[in-house]
Amino acid sequence: MDTEIEFLRRFEGELTMRAQADAGRASAPKPKQRDPHRWRPWIAAAASLLALAALIGLLAGGISNNASEFASVGSAVGAPGFNDQTSGNQLGLNPGTNAHPPANEAVPGPPAADGGTAGAPSASPAPDLQQTHAGTSASEQTDLSKIIRDGQIAVTIDTGTFKAKAGSVAHIAAVNGGSILSSSTEGGDSGSFTIRVPAANFDRATVQLAQLGSVDSSASQGQDVTAQYIDLKAHMKIYLSRRKVLFGLMDKATTIGQSLTLQNQLDQVQLKIDQITGQINYINNQVAESTIKVDLHEPGAAAAQSPDTVDNPSLGHAWDRAVQGLLNVIAATLIGLGYLIPLLIIAGIVFVIVRLARRRRMPVENV
Amino acid sequence: MDERSDTELLLASRAERVAFVELYRRHAEDVLRYFARRTLDPEAAAELTAETFAEAYASRRNYRDTGTNGVAWLYGIARHQLGRFFRTGQIDAAARKRIGISREALPPDDYERIEELVDLAPIREALVEALETLGEEQRDALRLHVIDGLGYAEVATRLGCAEAAARQRVSRGLRRIALVLQERGLSLATEVE
Numbered sequence: 001m002d003t004e005i006e007f008l009r010r011f012e013g014e015l016t017m018r019a020q021a022d023a024g025r026a027s028a029p030k031p032k033q034r035d036p037h038r039w040r041p042w043i044a045a046a047a048s049l050l051a052l053a054a055l056i057g058l059l060a061g062g063i064s065n066n067a068s069e070f071a072s073v074g075s076a077v078g079a080p081g082f083n084d085q086t087s088g089n090q091l092g093l094n095p096g097t098n099a100h101p102p103a104n105e106a107v108p109g110p111p112a113a114d115g116g117t118a119g120a121p122s123a124s125p126a127p128d129l130q131q132t133h134a135g136t137s138a139s140e141q142t143d144l145s146k147i148i149r150d151g152q153i154a155v156t157i158d159t160g161t162f163k164a165k166a167g168s169v170a171h172i173a174a175v176n177g178g179s180i181l182s183s184s185t186e187g188g189d190s191g192s193f194t195i196r197v198p199a200a201n202f203d204r205a206t207v208q209l210a211q212l213g214s215v216d217s218s219a220s221q222g223q224d225v226t227a228q229y230i231d232l233k234a235h236m237k238i239y240l241s242r243r244k245v246l247f248g249l250m251d252k253a254t255t256i257g258q259s260l261t262l263q264n265q266l267d268q269v270q271l272k273i274d275q276i277t278g279q280i281n282y283i284n285n286q287v288a289e290s291t292i293k294v295d296l297h298e299p300g301a302a303a304a305q306s307p308d309t310v311d312n313p314s315l316g317h318a319w320d321r322a323v324q325g326l327l328n329v330i331a332a333t334l335i336g337l338g339y340l341i342p343l344l345i346i347a348g349i350v351f352v353i354v355r356l357a358r359r360r361r362m363p364v365e366n367v
Numbered sequence: 368m369d370e371r372s373d374t375e376l377l378l379a380s381r382a383e384r385v386a387f388v389e390l391y392r393r394h395a396e397d398v399l400r401y402f403a404r405r406t407l408d409p410e411a412a413a414e415l416t417a418e419t420f421a422e423a424y425a426s427r428r429n430y431r432d433t434g435t436n437g438v439a440w441l442y443g444i445a446r447h448q449l450g451r452f453f454r455t456g457q458i459d460a461a462a463r464k465r466i467g468i469s470r471e472a473l474p475p476d477d478y479e480r481i482e483e484l485v486d487l488a489p490i491r492e493a494l495v496e497a498l499e500t501l502g503e504e505q506r507d508a509l510r511l512h513v514i515d516g517l518g519y520a521e522v523a524t525r526l527g528c529a530e531a532a533a534r535q536r537v538s539r540g541l542r543r544i545a546l547v548l549q550e551r552g553l554s555l556a557t558e559v560e
Contacts, residue, residue, distance in 0.1 A: 001392045005481060006474045007413045008395045014468045015391055015420065019384035 053336030060335050146229040148286045149202050151220035154295040157213035162189050165212050165296055169193050172208045176201035178289065190297035202290040209294055216295075223317065229283050236276045243269045374437035377430050387427060391420050394438055398445055400484040405449055407541035409481035410473045414458040417470075419445045421462035453546060478519065478534055497544040505540035512537045 001012045157165045166185070170193075173180050178197030185191035197205045210218065246266045253259045369389045371379065380387035398419055402412035422444050430440050452458055460470050473481075498506050504526075511522045512533075523533035 001395070003396050005396065005399065005413075005477050007471070007477050008399060008416070010471060011417050011420070011468075012388065012391060012395070015424065016385065016388045018424070018466055018468060019388055023384045 049340065050333055050337075053340050054329060054333040055336065056339050057332030057334065057336035060332075060339065145224060145226040146283060146287050147199075148223040148225055148283075149199055149220065149290040150223075150292070151202065151206055151218065151290065152293040152295070153206060153209050153218040154216040154297075155209065155213040156216055157296055157298055159189075159298050159300075162191065162296060162298055166191055166193070168212055169195065169209065169294055169296065172205055173197060176205040176208075178205070181291070189300075190295075193294040193296070195292050195294065196289045197292065199288055199290045202292070205290075205292060209292065212296065223320070225283050225287070227323075229280070232276050232280050232283070236273065236280065239269050239273045239276065243273065372437070373441075374432055377427060377437040377440065378432060380424075380427050387424050390423075390437075390441070394441060395420065396484070398441070399481065401442070401445060402449065403481050403485045405545060406452065407485070407545040408538050409478045410538050411452065411458060411542055412481055413473045413477065414460075414470075415445070415448050415452060417468075418459055418462055419448050421466055421468060422448070425462050425466050456546070475531070475534070478538070497547045498540075500547050501540050501543055505536050505543065508533055508536035509540040509544070513541075 001009055003009060155165075162185075166183075170180055173195040176197040178195055178201070181194040181196050183191060183193045195205070206218070206220070243266065246262055246269060250259065250262050250266070253262055369376065369386070371386070371389075373390060373393070376386045376390045380390065395416060399412055399416040402415045402419075403409060406412050406415070419441070423441055426444075430437065448459070463470060498509060501509065507526060508522055511517045511525055512519065517525070519530050519534050519537070522537070523530040526533060526536075528536075
């Protein structure tokens with residue numbers, strides 16, 4: 001460039017270099033473009049294999065085994081003769097005979113404050129209740145999982161006995177080591193109660209409640225939170241060890257910045273530990289005690305509808321079911337792969353042997 | 368010597384990038400003079416020239432041959448840069464950054480060379496009037512350099528400062544005067560781009 005101005009000459013140099021670099025880049029061969037769909041056949045093959053494995057797993061009983069496990073849990077939840085959503089006739093309580101048992105025979109009498117209308121309070125459960133207790137002890141011993149058990153029961157009682165039976169409900173809660181959480185009455189002939197009893201006494205309490213009159217309907221639910229509980233415990237262990245490490249690092253921190261950073265992390269870990277502790281305590285509390293909603297009403301009285309008896313869909317249950325479904329499919333797939341992989345290996349070996357045999361045979365045929 | 372016209376060079380530079388360098392060689396000094404006459408500031412003029420060519424290089428694909436000389440497109444970019452400079456008092460470096468060219472300081476000797484590109488004679492009268500708007504240091508430096516025609520070394524000696532400081536005072540003073548004259552609607556440019 002024919003100029004005395006150095007700035008322009010320098011800029012020309014830079015511009016030239018830039019242009020040449022761009023030209024070199026443009027003329028460089030473009031990297032060979034790979035076929036973006038080259039993985040499709042492999043993905044399809046893998047998907048087919050997994051689908052086949054899942055199918056085999058289902059046929060082999062992956063789901064049915066799990067289903068039977070759930071069924072066993074369900075049976076553990078259900079009290080003897082106390083099946084989900086069954087009428088009183090299906091409870092095995094023989095309501096025809098027990099529908100109107102004398103208050104002082106089958107059901108512990110209400111507290112003395114009741115005025116003695118339902119008979120004297122009994123210090124020990126009635127004989128049939130003792131049998132029930134004996135019957136449930138086996139399930140209690142084998143029940144090692146974390147299961148939250150809840151139930152509802154609606155009972156028709158004799159006309160004019162509501163007050164006495166209401167006292168019996170409180171008494172049943174008390175003799176089973178529980179208490180009435182809430183109650184509401186309507187017109188003196190019907191009412192609903194929510195009682196909490198130790199989970200170990202759930203079956204006994206429900207049977208005793210059923211003996212107050214004729215059972216119209218009953219239901220029980222068992223929510224298995226064992227996996228959630230184990231997860232929480234595992235998380236707790238991790239966070240506790242993390243906290244220990246952070247404490248160790250805090251001792252070695254040499255600057256304010258390090259200390260602040262570690263303190264911040266410690267606060268977060270501690271918060272997690274507190275949250276998990278709360279969740280574990282909540283589960284323990286829920287597992288330790290069961291909730292039973294009792295609806296008592298005399299014939300002709302409108303059944304008291306406690307707000308708590310509205311059976312709203314539970315998102316928690318839905319989530320649990322979804323997770324169970326996912327795990328079931330994964331389990332079935334794994335089972336299917338267990339069948340398929342040996343078969344594929346055998347098929348591969350046979351294929352290799354056949355190919356080798358053909359190769360050996362080829363020269364002979366050529367001759 | 369490339370015989371192609373400016374328009375042909377601009378069009379060719381889309382694929383043949385070095386053709387743009389030829390365009391630069393042809394017009395860099397004219398563009399610098401264009402800026403120097405308007406800003407009266409060698410430093411600003413050089414920077415604006417570099418930024419104009421960088422912008423032109425970066426956006427050369429946007430050029431469309433409409434029948435006029437391709438260099439008019441280049442001066443369109445220059446006018447845009449100048450307008451922004453007068454509006455903000457800042458010189459953009461975005462285009463240079465975009466194409467990967469670093470910003471460089473103006474070599475000391477270039478100050479006087481760029482001033483030589485500008486004929487200050489026609490504006491001496493306007494300068495005297497505009498000088499009154501400057502601070503004392505800048506005014507003294509400018510008076511010695513532009514009106515009395517002294518070199519920077521002599522200006523520095525008279526003012527008792529370093530030569531670089533004298534150069535800076537003159538540069539800033541000229542930039543200030545250019546802005547004042549611009550505000551008054553006085554154009555120092557004599558050529559028509």
